[in-house]
Amino acid sequence: MSTTALGPALARKRVLICVGSGGVGKTTVAATLALRAAVDGRDSLVCTIDPAKRLANSLGLSALGNAETQVPASALEPLGVTARASLHAMMLDMKQTWDDLITRVAPPEQRERILANRFYQSLSTALAGSQEYIAMEKVWELRRKGEYELVVLDTPPTAHALDFLDAPNRVLDFLDNEAAKWLLAPALKAGKLGLSLFNRSGYVLRALSKFTGTEMLQELSSFMLSLSGMNEGFRERARGVRALLEDASTGFVLVTSPHPERMDEAIHFSTLLKQHRMEVVALVVNRVHPLPTEAMWADAATLTPTRRAKVEETLRELQVLAEQDGRGIAQLQAACPGIPLIQVPRFGLDVHDITSLWQTGRFLLGDDTF
Amino acid sequence: MAGLLDKRLWVVSGKGGVGKSTVAAALALRSARAGRRTLVCEVNTQERISRFLEHPTAGPEVTLLEENLWAVDVRPQEAMREYGLMVLRFEALYKTVFENRLVRYFLRFIPSLQELVLLGKIMYHLQEKLPDGRWRFDTIVLDAPATGHAISFLSVPHVLVQTVPQGPMSREAQKMRDLLVDPAVTAAVLVALPEEMPVNEALELHAALKDKVHIRTHAAVLNQAIPERFTEADLEALAGHPELHRVAQANHDRASLTVLAGTKLERNLHAPVFNVPRLYLPTFGRDAIEQVMGHLEALVMGEK
Known part of the structure; x- marks a missing residue:
């Protein structure tokens, strides 16, 4: 049984949107959430933006494309579990999704003219928030088709949090x-x-x-x-996207690294989400350095002098990093009262295989804590 | 290898979260210490560099931080205004035109205009002269956006020259392109971490800068490098101490990744790689930047 806020969210929400700055592990968290939901019995889709090829491989796929692909059951074999529902994954191709949208809403005789126009290129790429908009538009489309009980969206690294929240308004404004x-x-x-x-x-x-x-x-x-x-046609969809963001069945998962330098961005993001009355289901602090335990220090003291020195040096370094992380986390919790905060430790190496995804999931859902 | 000091525009980029601003701050500080009048530019972001150096934030105006070191956060609205004033010459005319609701609306959708004025401001400072004819800034360090944004940002002049009808915009773009592609002026420094994605992004960035923007990669910086510490024998000896073994193994794995990342960067970029070891400091401020700077000595000053 899950003990964190993500348990009920995985069981009930229809859309989960992972947000945060670049390089904090959003894609991993998104993939993990969809994996857990599928294992626990909900048909899930993870829609990623730019995944490491190894992430695709870890899901038993050679690569991810703009089409939704089912993750084969064999991919889950190393975990010793079987999914009670289907797990799908896809990679969002921004340009293609914009073109599809235009093809759908533009009168046939105008299509080619629009697609070839250089201002269209600017609408689809340069307009602040357009990438964010098209990602959510895709989720809205998927949600409308209703083939999945849960869609988890991994979002593009956002330079400005407002670009994301403001995207439907900007497009409407246009x-x-x-x-x-x-x-x-x-x-x-x-x-x-x-x-x-x-x-x-x-x-x-x-x-x-x-x-x-x-x-x-x-x-x-x-x-x-x-x-x-x-x-x-366009306006109707943009309104739909905006409504989806505020819908009670939609939740945001704010992912951050514990580094104090990244905290400002996370706090800023969470404040804006709150102002826009959007629900932050959880703050996930990823890659936290655990504090070395007393037992580890005591154990180190039993080693031969050279090895002891090396191990103690390593423990001291870890201690500095853990204390740094602890300060960042305390600052984050103080700035975001009432939002559940979940810590995921930094694992030995990058999280790229299904076992590490599963391990991440155990922390996200509170099966493991540290 | 010649140092960066021979170039005037240093473009620092890499994947999000790899420490671009840290490296940019260290490079700028070293340039200033070498007696070069140095301007460090951040692009429309939450300013980090002035904070790292423990100065008040600079904001959108060029601000003196310390001897020979200036900083600016290049923001679209202010840059647009400066550019508009330069074209239109009169404040009153600018106001009538640029503060017109309709005009603002149009400007938003002109492709790449925002990037053009942001880059335009940086290029303007690059060519700015003092009354005595010397450059106002000998060195400009650009803390560029992360990979994807950096490529589209820096390719704007090329794209505009090719697509925009002849006119004032294309003329500006042409001038900027000439400076960017001049290897005597511009050099890129790519930052990565010893992990798969940051290294791959550095390689992508290198290829895109070379092919699309024609900017040469001068060097790479491998940040948060972990030096070798535990030997295979050490790890075996720790087998009876599972907790400690895990810690040692993780350290060993990261050290191996550091070696691997360094080799991969060197082979593919055909440029030198400078390791900056991971720092263990309680707070990240001036001390940290000074330490990073120490590891980048040869990059800035050239091999002794």
């Missing part, structure tokens, strides 16, 4: 902006767009074109015009 309507309205009525754009707004736009060039502005306007046909 389509809804009144200024654009005002600007484009006469042209839309006339069914064409030309220099009318520049007559209307006079010298502001002339000055702006000094900055970007005239051609650039004309191209952008024509792109806006081609998008107008898909507004409704």
Whole structure:
């Protein structure tokens, strides 16, 4: 029986979103959660962004692609358990998912024009939050199809936490902006767009074109015009994505490393999630250095002098790291009252095989603690 | 090998969490100590470098931290304003244009404009001169974003030159590209940890910088390296002490990984690798940066 907050979440939530800065082990945590849920009887999918090839291998897959792939039962053999439900994994291809979305919502005669437009490239890649948006859009789509009882999403490393939470709003804003309507309205009525754009707004736009060039502005306007046909479909989906984020069946798992340097980011993220009324199921502090025990020091004292010196040096180093981690964790807990905090120790080597995933899971679910 | 001091723009990048800012801070400090007027640039982030060096944060204005060392956090809004003012020349005109709601809306969707002005500000400082004709900054250390973002950030001038219609944006981009690809000016320092993913990302980054951006990798820094300590005989002798054996084995495994990572980097990058050993200090501040700096002496100053 699980004793941590992740137990009930794995049993009841429909969507779990793992968030945190780059290099903290989000992908590992996401894969582990889906694995545990499947073993415990819920059909699960882990949707990762950029997994180590070895993670795919550890799940018995040669590589992960944009399609959902079932993890073979043989992959779980080393664990001595059988999954009571299916486990699927996929790697999200951002560009492909954007293209699929456009193909779905754009009127057929506009599709090619949109996909080929360079402003589309900017919408799908450069717009802050667009990667985050498309990841959640995928989850919304999967959730709507309803083939999985639980979808665990591993998110792209986010430079700014707000890009993530604000993504649906930004995309809606892109389509809804009144200024654009005002600007484009006469042209839309006339069914064409030309220099009318520049007559209307006079010298502001002339000055702006000094900055970007005239051609650039004309191209952008024509792109806006081609998008107008898909507004409704797009807007409906963006609203769906936003609703999904706030839904009671969705939970966030905030992953961080214990290093004090990374703490600020984790605290900032958790504050923002709270402000946006989104539920943080757990704070996972990954790769914590355990404090060497008294018994270890006593045992070291029985060794021959040279070995004793080497071992004690190593224990002293571990002690410094453990104390550093302890301060970071205390700071995090104080800054995020009421959110369950779960510690996962740093294992000997990187977590890349199914046994280490399982071991991580035992700490996440509270079967093991330290 | 020639030291980094021969170059003027030092681009530091690598996977998230490998210690890019630490390395950038150490390199900048060494450059300043060598008597070079040095500017260290962070890009729209929570500033770390000024904090590591135990100074107040610099913010979006170029700020003197200590002798010969300046810092700046290059942020889009401020950089856009500076660039806009340079193009439009008059504050009043800037306000009318750039504080117009509609214009702001348009600017957001112009591909790569944000990256262009961020990089533009850095390139501007690279060419800035003092009244006596010397460079305002001899060295600029760019604490670049992590791998994927770094590649798209640094390729912006190339992409724009190829795709944007002739105009002011493409002219700016052309100028920036010329500086970035000049091996006499620009050099990249890639940071990795002795783990699989950070090493692989450093190799990817190297390939992308070479092929897409035409920036040469000057060297790699293998951060948090673990030196060999336990021999096979030590490990055997510890067999009767399971807890201690586990600790020793983990240390031994990480030391082996360090050797492996160093070899892999050296072979694939065809560039020297500088190990910075893992530090065990209660707090991470100036002391830590000074220690890291000590391990990067040959990287900055060249082989004695």
